[in-house]
Amino acid sequence: MKLHELKPKKGSRKPRRRLGRGISAGQGASCGKGMRGQKARSGPNPFRGFEGGQMPLYRRVPKLKHFTRVNPRRYTTINVGKLAGLEANTEVTLATLNEAGLINDAEGPLKILGDGEINVPLQVKAEAFTKSARQKIESAGGSCEVLT
Template structure:
């Protein structure tokens, strides 16, 4: 049976570390493979990733892009045409029923009803926002448009 103490790496897969600065005969004596002078030859000569040696750094070469508005709302939109197809007369339309019937996948920041299409049956529509044409069309057929 194989035991933990019997495990060995595959032959040839593990090399001995190079011993730098141990004399001329080693091939890595004197400067220890770092060359002469310069930042990387020094003791703590680390060069940060964002430094580009006098060249304008990448983060300054790239344009400033974008703006995020904290007041803008991203509504899930539903057209009147969709309500006409999926709902019966005098039925109540809420964000939950719209998700259940597959008209919207996600409520996002709210539901907005748009006036694309015609509505022939009265519905009680509860949504977060309405376009003027949608509100007018819902009320013309005897329905209610309630903002929640």
């Protein structure tokens, strides 16, 4: 095989369309672009995202880094440090904390946060725990049970 014998594979190279060269050429008159309008004109088409004069999507959506959640999950939170005042081996739930006066408004499920220190073993039952809260409760000899 020599350099002058090289050819592209049959069917891989197509001739370019010769637009507007008469009806027998197949692309005469309107060149396959329809009658008139912005996309039939010579030159580039409208920019990407153009919606025909309608307010485009990228301008309709909020300009924030994130969208707010429609139904956010709101927890009743309490820190581990506030649980340190309870007696040993007490069962801690949302109802018992409300009775003890440690929380004022029980609006949602209970979540235990890890701020503060605890050295009393407690049986805590809540819907969610932070890693540090779980670690502190278990290192004090207590247990964490996740409710669903």
